[in-house]
Structures are given as structure tokens and as C-alpha cells.
Amino acid sequence: MAEEEAKGLDYIPEIVLKKRKNRDELAFIRKKQLELGNFGKKKKKVSDIKRPEDFVLEFRAKEIDMIRMKQRVKRPKSSPPPVKSDLVFIIRIQGKNDMHPKTKRILNNLQLRSVFTGVFAKATDSLFQKLLKVQPYVTYGYPNDKSVKDLIYKKGYTIIEGNPVPLTDNNIIEQALGEHKIFGIEDLVNEIARVGDHFREVMKFLGPLKLNKPVADVLHGKKQVFSEGGDTGNREDKINDLISKMN
Structure with a gap:
């Protein structure tokens, strides 16, 4: 009996392979949704699920934030500008996944748990030390009587x-x-x-005052201090201009 010729591999069209890939990805997403208790809610995209490299990048960003915080605190201090008021108004303008837990803890202690919230505080050395540590995420200054009144009446x-x-x-x-x-x-x-x-x-x-998101070109997303053309840090009396645009 003659040996049968060896059969070649079956040809699978490219469109079928793509459908299989999409099906496998969908099964993976559904499995994650079940594990997180999110089945039946809005479906996650593949891009929404964090890969190991995403966690590494997030961890590195938090470590960099911690290093920069220590550098700001240890930086040689020039003579501080005279305090123009006993009252300070602080606005959180940035901060998401790149914050170190210590940075987040300080913001929470200041009652600035979300972006575009503001609080009044008494000007003290310990307050300015805290603000130095979280400087990339806040801006602050000395509000005048009109700003205080407008904020309390509208947002209090x-x-x-x-x-x-x-x-x-x-x-x-x-x-x-x-x-x-x-x-x-x-x-x-x-x-x-x-x-x-x-x-x-x-x-x-x-409660912490919930301000309006500013229109374009009011804040530029720059973590440099205000005196150097950025958004953060001490605006002194110019905080009143920002308050009027966010109130």
C-alpha cells in the first residue's frame, strides 16, 4: 500500500484570526470584570486594563515625586518675602496618579482631596513648609476682603x-x-x-470650597512656580485674579 502524501496545514483566513484575537481579548476583559465585581457595567477597553509596565511607570513617577519633595525642602533658603497677610487661600490645581502617598496625605490634611478645591488657612511657618512639599500641585496667595466675601457667598x-x-x-x-x-x-x-x-x-x-474649572489659558498645566511663568506656588495678591475666574 502506497504511503499517503503528507497533508499540509489547513489555511485559516486572516479575518478569522482577527476575530479569534478579539474574542480572546473580550474573554480576558470579562474575567477581569468578574474579579472586580464590575460585570454588567460599562465594558472596559483593553487599553483601560493596566499592564505590568504601567504599574512600573506609576511607581517610578511616585518615587520621583518623593525625591523632588525632599529636594525642595533641603534647598538653600533665601530670605523669605514678607508675609502680606495672615490669611492664605490655597487651591489644588493638579495631582493624580503621579503623587507619592506622602504628598497625597499632606493634601488630604489640608482638605484638598480633589482638583479645583480651595481652602482658607492661617499663614504660619508650618503651613508654608507643607505648601513647599506639595508645591507642584497647589497655588496660593493672599485673598482680599472681596474675594473672601464672594467665595463664602457663592461657594460656602x-x-x-x-x-x-x-x-x-x-x-x-x-x-x-x-x-x-x-x-x-x-x-x-x-x-x-x-x-x-x-x-x-x-x-x-x-467644607472645602468647590471651584469652577477655569477656562482655557487661565492655567497651563505647568508645574513651575508662578514667579517663573508656571501655575504653582505663591501668587501673593494675584491669587485674587484666579479666584475671580474660578468662583
């Missing part, structure tokens, strides 16, 4: 039973701060503007 709120409540009723302020002779929104604004004896209690009462 407190938290009651876990819900944000705007300061439209002076009774809310009196109930919380009446023992400190703060009976209404005007008293509240005055206490903040002059950094009064009960400034700390007022800050505990207020």
Missing part, C-alpha cells in the same frame, strides 16, 4: 448629617457658631477675613 457650605448644605440660612450658622458670637454669614466672612480668635472653629464648620 457646611456638612449636616453627611450632606452639603449651602449657607443660605443664618440659623445654621448661629446654631453651630453662636457660642463664638458668630450669628450669620457676615460674621462668618469677617471672622475669616481678619483671621479672628475663632478662625479654627469656622474652618471646621466650613
Whole structure:
């Protein structure tokens, strides 16, 4: 009996191979969704799933952030500019996955947990030391009385039973701060503007102010300090221009 000729491999069209590849990728995504409890929600793209190299890049970015923080703190200090006001307004303008956990912790302690939130603070050496550590992610300066009033009237709120409540009723302020002779929104604004004896209690009462995202060309995404043409760091009195554009 003659030996049968060896059969060649079956030809598989390219379109079939592509469909198999897409099917395998879809199966991989669904498996991840099930593991994360996200099945039935919006489907993830293949590009949304982090590969090992993505974690490496993120880790390196965080380490670089930590190194630069230490360099800013250890940098030789020139004579600091005179403080023009006891009141500082700080705005978080950047910061996502490239932050070191220590940087994120400082921002959280300042109540700046999300981008485009702002808080009032008393100007102290310890505050400026913290701001130096998180300088690439914040800008700050000395707000005038008009900026303080506009911010509180437009953006001011407190938290009651876990819900944000705007300061439209002076009774809310009196109930919380009446023992400190703060009976209404005007008293509240005055206490903040002059950094009064009960400034700390007022800050505990207020929630961090949620500002509007600025229009194009107001912020350029540069982590250089404001005095060198960037967005971050101390703007001194010019913080009022930024407040008016974000309020």
C-alpha cells in the first residue's frame, strides 16, 4: 500500500484570526470584570486594563515625586518675602496618579482631596513648609476682603448629617457658631477675613470650597512656580485674579 502524501496545514483566513484575537481579548476583559465585581457595567477597553509596565511607570513617577519633595525642602533658603497677610487661600490645581502617598496625605490634611478645591488657612511657618512639599500641585496667595466675601457667598457650605448644605440660612450658622458670637454669614466672612480668635472653629464648620474649572489659558498645566511663568506656588495678591475666574 502506497504511503499517503503528507497533508499540509489547513489555511485559516486572516479575518478569522482577527476575530479569534478579539474574542480572546473580550474573554480576558470579562474575567477581569468578574474579579472586580464590575460585570454588567460599562465594558472596559483593553487599553483601560493596566499592564505590568504601567504599574512600573506609576511607581517610578511616585518615587520621583518623593525625591523632588525632599529636594525642595533641603534647598538653600533665601530670605523669605514678607508675609502680606495672615490669611492664605490655597487651591489644588493638579495631582493624580503621579503623587507619592506622602504628598497625597499632606493634601488630604489640608482638605484638598480633589482638583479645583480651595481652602482658607492661617499663614504660619508650618503651613508654608507643607505648601513647599506639595508645591507642584497647589497655588496660593493672599485673598482680599472681596474675594473672601464672594467665595463664602457663592461657594460656602457646611456638612449636616453627611450632606452639603449651602449657607443660605443664618440659623445654621448661629446654631453651630453662636457660642463664638458668630450669628450669620457676615460674621462668618469677617471672622475669616481678619483671621479672628475663632478662625479654627469656622474652618471646621466650613467644607472645602468647590471651584469652577477655569477656562482655557487661565492655567497651563505647568508645574513651575508662578514667579517663573508656571501655575504653582505663591501668587501673593494675584491669587485674587484666579479666584475671580474660578468662583
